[in-house]
Structures are given as C-alpha cells and as structure tokens.
C-alpha cells in the first residue's frame with residue numbers, strides 16, 4: 090500500500106464520509122480515510138429500531154462516560170459515540186432537523202464568516218433528497234441530494250396523533266416540515282431512513298465512492314497522533330493489528346474524529362493548552378488554549394405516563410409480538426422496527442414573549458427504562474413519554490486528555506447547568522411540559538403519570554429532578570470551534586487550525602455553538618460546505 094496521499098481523513102463518521110466522497114471526486118487526488126471501528130454491515134445498524142441494541146454495544150461504540158458533573162448532582166453520564174463505518178450516524182436515532190436560522194447566524198457572529206443561515210440553507214438544499222408523502226400516501230421527492238430524509242408517518246403508531254392534538258390545544262402550530270419553510274411547531278419527525286433501512290452518512294456518501302481507485306479506506310485503524318514538521322501537518326501514525334503505521338499527506342490532514350476524539354488527537358499531538366500538555370509530559374508544539382474547551386451538549390429528561398390506549402409497548406414490550414414485528418420487518422421492511430421511536434417533535438417557545446423557538450419537544454408513543462449498562466428495557470404496559478429540551482444551552486465544558494496515551498479515554502467534563510440561564514430554562518421548559526401533560530388530549534389517554542409527576546413539581550422540584558435524572562441527548566459539539574483567532578477558537582472559518590498549515594478539523598467539534606435540534610444534519614452540512622471550501626478556496 091502507498092504511504093503517501095494528498096488528503097488523509099481521520100474518522101469515517103457523519104463528516105468523514107462526506108469528505109471522503111467529495112475530495113476523491115477528482116481521480117487524480119489520492120485520499121486515505123482511516124476509521125478506528127469496523128464494518129457497518131450489521132443487522133442492528135441497518136434496522137431503524139436497532140439503535141436500542143447498538144446504544145451500548147462496545148463493538149460499534151466508544152461507550153464513553155463523563156467525569157462527575159456537579160450540575161447533575163455529581164452524577165457521571167454514559168456518552169455513546171459511534172466507532173464503526175458511518176460513525177455516530179450508524180448508531181444514532183436518525184432524527185433529521187437542520188436547526189434554526191439564528192443558530193447559524195450566531196455561528197457567523199462568533200467569527201465563522203460565511204456560515205450564516207442563507208448560505209447554509211443552500212448547502213442543505215443541495216445535500217438532501219426529502220421523501221415526503223402525498224395525501225394518498227404515495228411518495229413525492231424534493232431535491233436531488235445524496236442524503237435521504239423521509240417522512241415515515243405512514244408507519245408511525247396511531248397513538249402519536251394524540252400528541253399533535255395536544256399541540257393544537259397548547260396553541261402551537263403544526264409544522265408542515267421544519268426542514269423547509271417552517272421554523273416553529275410540532276410535526277412527525279423526519280428521519281434519515283430509506284425504504285425501511287437506516288441511511289447513514291456511509292450509505293449516502295462513502296458507499297458510492299468505494300469503487301474509486303484513488304480512495305483508500307482502512308478500518309480498525311486507530312490514529313495515534315499527527316506528525317508536525319515545523320508548523321505544517323505532514324501526516325500521522327495509526328495503529329492496526331498491533332502495529333504502528335506512518336502515512337504522509339501532501340495536501341492536508343483532516344480530523345473528523347468527532348467532538349470527543351478530535352480534540353484528544355490534537356492534544357496528543359502537542360496542539361492544545363500548554364499547561365495540560367506539560368502535565369502529561371507532551372512537548373508543546375503549538376500552544377492553543379481553546380483545544381478541548383467550549384464543549385456543549387443538549388440535556389433532557391423524559392417524563393413517563395401509563396396510557397389508556399395501546400402504544401408501542403403493547404408490541405415491543407411482549408416477547409411474542411416482538412418476534413412477530415421482527416418477522417414483519419424482515420419480510421416487508423415495515424412495521425414498528427422500521428421507524429425510530431422519536432415520532433413527534435419540533436420547536437416551540439418557552440413563553441409567548443420568547444423571541445425565537447427555544448424548546449424542542451419530543452413526544453414518543455413508548456415508555457422504557459435505561460439500565461446502568463446503557464441497555465433499554467421496554468415496559469410491558471401501554472405507555473408514552475414527553476420531554477422538553479432547551480435548544481440552546483449556554484454552559485460549556487471541556488474534553489481533556491487523561492494521559493499521554495491514545496488508548497486512554499479523555500476526561501469529559503460537561504459542566505452542565507453551570508449558568509443561571511440554563512437553570513432558568515430547565516424550569517421554564519419543565520413548566521411548559523406540565524401544561525402539555527394537562528391538555529385534554531393528553532389527559533384523555535393518561536392512566537397514570539409516573540413519578541416524578543411533572544404537574545406536581547415546584548420550580549425548585551423541576552430543577553432538582555432535572556439534576557437527578559437528566560441525560561445527554563448525544564449532541565456534543567464545539568470542542569475545536571471555528572472563530573476569528575486562537576484566543577477564542579481553534580480554527581478559522583475554513584476549519585483550518587489557527588497558526589498551522591495543512592491541518593483542519595471538520596466535524597461536530599467545529600460548531601461555534603450548539604444548534605437547535607439534532608446535530609447529524611448540521612454536521613453533514615458543515616462537512617459538505619467545508620469540502621467545497623477546500624476544493625475551491627475563495
């Protein structure tokens with residue numbers, strides 16, 4: 090195998106697959122894509138509901154844990170991240186939301202020039218094929234991009250209609266499509282699913298490029314550190330099968346290892362906060378105070394209800410019916426296994442005077458519990474859950490190496506609820522959820538509100554319950570964020586690491602701030618636009 094490439098990309102996740110495709114379009118450009126995990130050709134990856142299985146499966150998942158988090162009453166939290174071809178897009182819940190216009194305008198304000206809403210909207214439109222449904226149930230296709238985004242309402246549980254009725258009773262609009270003109274209201278969630286199968290970044294971008302002789306993909310290759318010569322990244326070392334390999338990049342090294350591993354790799358390579366590196370005996374090649382700083386994530390807490398009508402529990406909570414659903418899926422690619430459990434979602438205002446929608450609602454026709462090992466147990470009785478998640482937390486945490494060793498997981502400190510604004514939003518969102526739980530449409534189908542009953546909690550009780558029970562929504566971002574200079578950011582608005590040549594970070598780490606909604610769509614958009622900036626720098 091050649092050891093010299095034009096571009097070397099680290100990580101075949103949501104971002105890395107996009108880059109591998111776009112940078113290898115020119116047959117003269119040699120591209121190497123290195124992925125620590127293995128093949129994504131697995132039943133539970135391809136089956137939409139299979140994410141309950143991959144959620145805690147170490148064969149496809151880094152299975153990280155955070156440090157004790159004071160804002161969550163000292164609890165540590167389980168943080169799954171994909172370690173497989175497709176990265177987290179192979180194990181995520183497939184919800185597709187672009188984010189809201191002001192999220193990206195705030196990127197621009199933070200110094201990421203050229204990433205405002207009007208520009209990124211065009212990138213979204215080019216990358217998506219939206220599969221919508223006509224009133225008679227037939228499909229209509231919008232756009233011509235590689236990422237398939239489907240309206241799965243035909244296969245959603247009929248119970249979900251109660252959530253839409255409750256939304257109307259709350260005075261919330263019913264959004265036609267939050268990935269189009271609408272920016273507010275609830276809708277049947279759109280998903281990266283094609284014909285009943287997960288449609289990851291690997292399916293959309295990597296697979297179509299695999300036959301190109303100028304693209305080399307190496308699985309089970311764990312990058313150890315980047316080689317720096319003077320101020321230029323010239324290649325990297327990776328471990329595969331117990332051996333260390335060295336490869337050279339003529340044009341660029343691109344880190345797309347995700348919001349936890351990209352800052353870890355920079356720090357292991359001597360690029361990061363000088364004090365941290367010295368503490369671990371790493372020579373400081375480029376003192377960059379912001380590498381691993383700025384971590385943001387969504388936090389939420391589910392409130393569970395027993396239902397008076399059948400929900401997904403009546404099928405997925407019963408061994409025999411579960412087998413039947415499995416057979417239905419294998420034979421027809423339809424039924425409960427073909428749809429993620431997040432069925433109704435959208436953006437609403439926490440109070441009427443909020444200037445933008447600032448809470449994401451989730452309403453799922455299922456209740457379950459998550460065990461200490463991360464596995465999920467569906468209850469046998471009919472149940473459902475409601476959840477109100479603040480869209481734009483302001484708390485920021487850190488990702489710091491814990492040792493000068495690529496095999497030691499970094500220390501993740503989310504610093505959850507470390508601003509008063511975030512604590513206040515938790516209370517406001519909780520009160521909104523209590524109102525939703527008391528709408529006639531929800532009350533009609535509620536048998537019991539399970540403890541803690543959100544409608545009975547005081548403001549202090551809502552916050553304390555959140556501190557005791559909230560979990561990540563799996564959206565870490567911003568640990569190598571774009572911005573104007575190295576005192577406040579890690580890269581410029583072309584994702585180039587400040588002060589170094591031939592080194593970029595392009596993945597969820599690059600977000601100047603977390604966006605409203607789920608993060609896979611903005612990561613794919615970011616990688617898609619960053620690839621254009623690499624190929625046609627302005």
Ligand SMILES: Cc1cc2nc3c(=O)[nH]c(=O)nc-3n(C[C@H](O)[C@H](O)[C@H](O)COP(=O)(O)OP(=O)(O)OC[C@H]3O[C@@H](n4cnc5c(N)ncnc54)[C@H](O)[C@@H]3O)c2cc1C
Nearest residue numbers: 100102103104125176177181182183184312347597607609
């Ligand atoms: C359980 C879960 C559910 C989620 N649900 C949703 C959802 O429903 N909708 C949504 O929009 N978003 C969701 N997300 C978030 C979304 O999937 C991520 O934001 C997005 O995939 C991140 O993309 P990325 O390219 O930054 O990182 P990733 O996709 O995580 O890719 C990083 C890749 O780099 C590889 N890598 C890391 N270190 C190394 C190394 N040293 N050497 C080689 N390779 C390395 C990893 O193995 C991985 O494949 C979810 C995430 C999880 C984990």
